[in-house]
Amino acid sequence: MSETPILPGFHPDPSICRVGDEYLLATSTFEYVPGVPIHRSSDLVTWELVGHALTDPAVINAEQGAAGASQGIFAPTLRHRDGLLWMTTTSIRDVAAGQLITHAERPEGPWSAPVRVPGTLGIDPDLAWDDDGTCLLTWRGFAPPGIHQVPIDPATGERLGEETVVWQGTGLADTEGPHLIRRGDWWYLAVAEGGTHLGHGVSVARSRSPRGPFEAHPANPILSHRSTPHAVQAVGHADLVELADGAWALVHLGIRQAGSHPGFHVLGRETYLAGIDWIDDWPVVVEDRFEVPDVDRSWSDGFAGTMLDPRWAAPSVVPASFAMPADGLTLAPGRAPDDGEQGAVLCAVVGDLSWDASARIVQGDACLSVRLDASHWCGVERVGGVARARAVSAPFDQVLGEIPVEQDDALAIRVRASELRLGESSGPDQVSLGVVRAGDFLEIATLDGRYLSTEVAGGFTGRMLGIEALGGEARITEVRYAPSA
Numbered sequence: 001m002s003e004t005p006i007l008p009g010f011h012p013d014p015s016i017c018r019v020g021d022e023y024l025l026a027t028s029t030f031e032y033v034p035g036v037p038i039h040r041s042s043d044l045v046t047w048e049l050v051g052h053a054l055t056d057p058a059v060i061n062a063e064q065g066a067a068g069a070s071q072g073i074f075a076p077t078l079r080h081r082d083g084l085l086w087m088t089t090t091s092i093r094d095v096a097a098g099q100l101i102t103h104a105e106r107p108e109g110p111w112s113a114p115v116r117v118p119g120t121l122g123i124d125p126d127l128a129w130d131d132d133g134t135c136l137l138t139w140r141g142f143a144p145p146g147i148h149q150v151p152i153d154p155a156t157g158e159r160l161g162e163e164t165v166v167w168q169g170t171g172l173a174d175t176e177g178p179h180l181i182r183r184g185d186w187w188y189l190a191v192a193e194g195g196t197h198l199g200h201g202v203s204v205a206r207s208r209s210p211r212g213p214f215e216a217h218p219a220n221p222i223l224s225h226r227s228t229p230h231a232v233q234a235v236g237h238a239d240l241v242e243l244a245d246g247a248w249a250l251v252h253l254g255i256r257q258a259g260s261h262p263g264f265h266v267l268g269r270e271t272y273l274a275g276i277d278w279i280d281d282w283p284v285v286v287e288d289r290f291e292v293p294d295v296d297r298s299w300s301d302g303f304a305g306t307m308l309d310p311r312w313a314a315p316s317v318v319p320a321s322f323a324m325p326a327d328g329l330t331l332a333p334g335r336a337p338d339d340g341e342q343g344a345v346l347c348a349v350v351g352d353l354s355w356d357a358s359a360r361i362v363q364g365d366a367c368l369s370v371r372l373d374a375s376h377w378c379g380v381e382r383v384g385g386v387a388r389a390r391a392v393s394a395p396f397d398q399v400l401g402e403i404p405v406e407q408d409d410a411l412a413i414r415v416r417a418s419e420l421r422l423g424e425s426s427g428p429d430q431v432s433l434g435v436v437r438a439g440d441f442l443e444i445a446t447l448d449g450r451y452l453s454t455e456v457a458g459g460f461t462g463r464m465l466g467i468e469a470l471g472g473e474a475r476i477t478e479v480r481y482a483p484s485a
Helices: 092-097
Strands: 015-019 022-026 035-041 048-054 077-081 084-089 099-104 115-117 122-129 135-142 145-152 164-167 176-183 186-193 201-207 232-242 248-256 270-279 282-286 299-301 323-325 329-331 346-349 355-373 376-383 386-393 396-404 410-417 429-437 440-448 464-483
Touching: 015 232, 015 248, 022 077, 048 099, 077 122, 084 122, 092 122, 099 122, 135 176, 164 186, 176 232, 186 232, 201 282, 232 270, 248 282, 376 410, 376 429, 376 464, 386 429, 386 440, 396 440, 410 440
Parallel strands: 015 077, 122 176, 201 232
Antiparallel strands: 015 022, 022 035, 035 048, 077 084, 084 099, 099 115, 122 135, 135 145, 145 164, 176 186, 186 201, 232 248, 248 270, 270 282, 299 464, 323 329, 329 464, 346 464, 355 376, 355 410, 355 464, 376 386, 386 396, 410 429, 429 440
16 A cells, blocks of 8 residues: 555545446545535546535534534545445534435536435445335444444435344454445445454445345455554545446555654644455455555635635634635634734645744734634634744643744744654654744744644544634735645
8 A cells, every 4th residue: 555645635435326437435524614625636636626515504513613523514424326426424513313314426526415314323324226116224233333234215214124234343342334235246345343443443244135145355454554654544434436447446444654653643643545456356455556646735825715715624613604715815814912812813734744834924813723613623823923832732821932023024833754763762853933024934842742632632533733713803915825845
């Protein structure tokens, strides 16, 4: 497997389908709005963001602020059937209302208002169609634990038959993330097992019927990096796709840890690609089949139009409810400068281990931050006549330093991956907070990046670059982001 993700940064729980010669991929988004980004590719290794399946914050239903961390939308499944794209997922605060399903003619949308499938308590729903056209919803059920299934009408959410438990896994922890795949006369049930951290893996079972009974692959798990020195760990939650030429591929999530024991990952769970061979009608993972190129992920946004670029999202609310682009960006009044819990913050995924970012503020007070959630972030704040470096890891909240700000200063963050030396304690990277003045980075403070890792903060997301107003309205003329060698 390439150590380079096809979707770097916070892009967990991938699901893939093919439409003609193109591939579409959906990932989970938790509290962020819009939810479930849809990426498109013609070669499986280079992808572009083309839309989002969920745009209504009421459907995503994550509380605002710290209480909403890792709420919202869990793992999706994306499928194409009879000219329509279908996406099913779980809104975790509405889990008792059942799995939700939406559809669209194009990945850009518009996507239909979601319907719910009642009585489907659990997570990670999947859609598949039997030979007679019956749609089967398959998901991880809670009672009893295992992979549950029921025939449904996907357009209305109506249940059309009895619910059954089709498989309970191999005995590893947390059998979840089911995907039903048809190949020839066999139906394959791919699941995630072993928990969603370092024990994670992919297991497979097969049957002549999508309703089972299923027999387990004799070499399960067919993919796992647990107890290995591989640079990518926690691999799992896979989905399979048949390519236009008849070959097969697999997408899955993984993490990149760094620093001292036990290791820290900061970008969240990322999406990776591998090949599939078929031996005796069983899938065998070929990890090095695809070469994933390095892509320049630098960008600059001057907010020239009246619509935000699709890269932007916000926790719990629609970005446009507080961020108004038009020859620059106007941010509605935000949290009080001394409040440590972020609220209305405009965010973009961080996809690099070393990077630089800056924001030019021309009116009001504002903060440029790197965050894991509303109560785990660090940033540089412009407050009155000073720029101050601040780190928040609730309940701790500290200003690390400040300097007088000059008129043309841009708030800036510089992140550099750390080099681990034997016998030393090290985090995964160093996060430096400061300003760009006359083209040079002027550091105010630097902190160990472990305090902005999942291992410290918990949750299911990854680092995001954030920009927000402090107190009153603020105006920004440009935000820049660039990887660093």
